[in-house]
Amino acid sequence: MARIVIAGGSLGGLMTANLMARAGHDVVVLERVDGPMQGRGAGIVTHAVLVDGLRRCGMPADFALGVPVPGRITFDVDGNLLGEMALPQVLTSWSLLYSLLLDLARQTSAIRYLQGEAVQSVSQDAGGVLVTGTGGVFEADLLVAADGIRSAVRQQLWPQVQPEYVGYVAWRGLCDESALSARTHEAIFEKFSFCLPPGEQLVGYPVAGPGDSTMPGRRAWNFVWYRPADATHRLVELLTDDDGVHHAQGIPPAKVSRREVARMREDARRVLAAPFVEIIGKCGQPFLQPIFDVWSDSLVQGRIALLGDAAFVARPHVGMGVAKAMQDAMALVEAVERHGATPEALRAYERDRLPAGQAALQRARRLGTYMRACGQGVSVLPKDARYVMAETAIDLEHPPPEAIID
Ligand SMILES: Cc1cc2nc3c(=O)[nH]c(=O)nc-3n(C[C@H](O)[C@H](O)[C@H](O)COP(=O)(O)OP(=O)(O)OC[C@H]3O[C@@H](n4cnc5c(N)ncnc54)[C@H](O)[C@@H]3O)c2cc1C
Structure with missing residues (x-):
C-alpha cells in the first residue's frame, strides 16, 4: 500500500x-x-472512456449521468438552418x-x-x-x-x-429549462446546438438543472460562446470588475462586470439567432473564461x-x-x-x-483556427456547419461517420 x-x-x-x-x-x-x-463550471460532454472510468471509480450502473440528446443542429445568425447531424450523446455537468x-x-x-x-x-x-x-x-x-x-x-x-492566451474568450452560462419559451424549447432544447456568427461560435446543450436534476422540466441549457478579444485591450476590459479591479488570472463569475454582461447581451441580439438571444437574456449569471493552451x-x-x-x-x-x-x-x-x-x-x-x-x-x-476562419468576410457556409458539427466534442474512439479525422 x-x-x-x-x-x-x-x-x-x-x-x-x-x-x-x-x-x-x-x-x-x-x-x-x-x-x-x-x-462551479457548467456543461461537460461525456465520452465512453469517461463512463468507463466513472464505473471503475464506483459509479452505480443505474446512475443518471446526464441528459441524452439525439443529435446536432446548426443555425446561422438569422436563424436559418445550416445543417443537422444525428449523433446520440449524453451531456452532463461539472x-x-x-x-x-x-x-x-x-x-x-x-x-x-x-x-x-x-x-x-x-x-x-x-x-x-x-x-x-x-x-x-x-x-x-x-x-x-x-x-x-x-x-x-x-x-x-x-x-x-x-498558459498561452489564444485570442478569444468563452462566455458561459446556464438557463433553467422552466424559464424558456415553448418556441425556443422546441427549436433547440433537446439538441446539441451551434450558432455560427462569422469568426465566432456558440455551442450549447441541455444538462442537469438545479440539484443535479435530469428530470424533464427541471434541466438547464448550457451555452459556451467563443468571442475574439485582443490581449492588450479588450481582454483587460472583460477581466475588470465593477470596482475597477483587473483579474488578470481569470475573473470569478460573481465579479464579471454588469457593463460587460449588458454589452454581451446587446451583441447577442446583433449576432446570434433568436433562441440563443433568449437563453442568454434569461441566464442568471453569465461568466467568462479566457481560453488558453498549455x-x-x-x-x-x-x-x-x-x-x-x-x-x-x-x-x-x-x-x-x-x-x-x-x-x-x-x-x-x-x-x-x-x-x-x-x-x-x-x-x-x-x-x-x-x-x-x-x-x-x-x-x-x-479546430480553434477553423472556427476563427469561418465566415471571415463572407457568410458562414453549410460545409462549415458540417465540419464544426462533425468535429466538436466527439468521441475520437467512436467518431460519427461524418467526422473528418485529421
Ligand atoms: C469554456 C470551457 C468549456 C469546457 N468544456 C468542456 C467539455 O465540454 N468537456 C470536457 O471534458 N471538458 C471541458 N472543459 C475542460 C474541463 O473543464 C477541464 O479539462 C477539467 O475540469 C480539468 O480538471 P482538473 O481537475 O484537471 O483541473 P481543475 O478543474 O482546474 O481543478 C484544479 C483544482 O486544483 C485546485 N488548486 C489549484 N491550486 C492549488 C494548490 N496550490 N493547492 C491545492 N489545490 C489547488 C483548484 O482549486 C481546483 O479545484 C472546458 C473548459 C472550458 C474553459
Missing part, C-alpha cells in the same frame, strides 16, 4: 483519488478551496460529476479530502516526496499534481510552461506527476478535458499497479499520456 498525495480536489484529483483508493492505496487530497465547490466523485470518495476511509489546503512547495529525494501545504507537511511515495491550469507544482518544477514536453520528475489540466490544456472545442483527466488517472493507477509507487511507474505513465496530451492539443488548435 503506497501513500499518494494529490494536489487539487476537482475532477482530475477526485478521479485519481477514487481509482488509487480502489487499488489499495492511502490517499490524501489537498484542495485549496475551503467550502462548497458544486456551483457539478454533477463533482458531487458523484466526492460522494464516492467519502465512502472510503482510504481517502482524506482536505479543503482549505493550498500546496505551496514540494521537495523530493530517492525515497519520497514532502509536500508543504498551508496546514502542514505531508509525506508521500508519489505526488500527483491535479491542481489545474495554474498548477503551483508545475510553476515550481516546470516554470517554463505557461503545452508540456514532460509530465514527470522523479516521484511527481502532472495530471489533467495541470499537464495539458486543450481548447474546449475538443470537449475532452474531463475525459482526458480520467484517461490520465487510469493510466497512472495502472502504471503504479505494474511498477509499484516508483519513479519507473511515473515514467511509464508519461510514455503513455504525453503523446496523447500533445495530440489533443494540436487537434484543439486546428
Whole structure:
C-alpha cells in the first residue's frame, strides 16, 4: 500500500483519488478551496472512456449521468438552418460529476479530502516526496499534481510552461429549462446546438438543472460562446470588475462586470439567432473564461506527476478535458499497479499520456483556427456547419461517420 498525495480536489484529483483508493492505496487530497465547490463550471460532454472510468471509480450502473440528446443542429445568425447531424450523446455537468466523485470518495476511509489546503512547495529525494501545504507537511511515495491550469507544482518544477492566451474568450452560462419559451424549447432544447456568427461560435446543450436534476422540466441549457478579444485591450476590459479591479488570472463569475454582461447581451441580439438571444437574456449569471493552451514536453520528475489540466490544456472545442483527466488517472493507477509507487511507474505513465496530451492539443488548435476562419468576410457556409458539427466534442474512439479525422 503506497501513500499518494494529490494536489487539487476537482475532477482530475477526485478521479485519481477514487481509482488509487480502489487499488489499495492511502490517499490524501489537498484542495485549496475551503467550502462548497458544486456551483462551479457548467456543461461537460461525456465520452465512453469517461463512463468507463466513472464505473471503475464506483459509479452505480443505474446512475443518471446526464441528459441524452439525439443529435446536432446548426443555425446561422438569422436563424436559418445550416445543417443537422444525428449523433446520440449524453451531456452532463461539472457539478454533477463533482458531487458523484466526492460522494464516492467519502465512502472510503482510504481517502482524506482536505479543503482549505493550498500546496505551496514540494521537495523530493530517492525515497519520497514532502509536500508543504498551508496546514502542514505531508509525506508521500508519489505526488500527483491535479491542481489545474495554474498548477503551483508545475510553476515550481516546470516554470517554463505557461498558459498561452489564444485570442478569444468563452462566455458561459446556464438557463433553467422552466424559464424558456415553448418556441425556443422546441427549436433547440433537446439538441446539441451551434450558432455560427462569422469568426465566432456558440455551442450549447441541455444538462442537469438545479440539484443535479435530469428530470424533464427541471434541466438547464448550457451555452459556451467563443468571442475574439485582443490581449492588450479588450481582454483587460472583460477581466475588470465593477470596482475597477483587473483579474488578470481569470475573473470569478460573481465579479464579471454588469457593463460587460449588458454589452454581451446587446451583441447577442446583433449576432446570434433568436433562441440563443433568449437563453442568454434569461441566464442568471453569465461568466467568462479566457481560453488558453498549455503545452508540456514532460509530465514527470522523479516521484511527481502532472495530471489533467495541470499537464495539458486543450481548447474546449475538443470537449475532452474531463475525459482526458480520467484517461490520465487510469493510466497512472495502472502504471503504479505494474511498477509499484516508483519513479519507473511515473515514467511509464508519461510514455503513455504525453503523446496523447500533445495530440489533443494540436487537434484543439486546428479546430480553434477553423472556427476563427469561418465566415471571415463572407457568410458562414453549410460545409462549415458540417465540419464544426462533425468535429466538436466527439468521441475520437467512436467518431460519427461524418467526422473528418485529421
Ligand atoms: C469554456 C470551457 C468549456 C469546457 N468544456 C468542456 C467539455 O465540454 N468537456 C470536457 O471534458 N471538458 C471541458 N472543459 C475542460 C474541463 O473543464 C477541464 O479539462 C477539467 O475540469 C480539468 O480538471 P482538473 O481537475 O484537471 O483541473 P481543475 O478543474 O482546474 O481543478 C484544479 C483544482 O486544483 C485546485 N488548486 C489549484 N491550486 C492549488 C494548490 N496550490 N493547492 C491545492 N489545490 C489547488 C483548484 O482549486 C481546483 O479545484 C472546458 C473548459 C472550458 C474553459
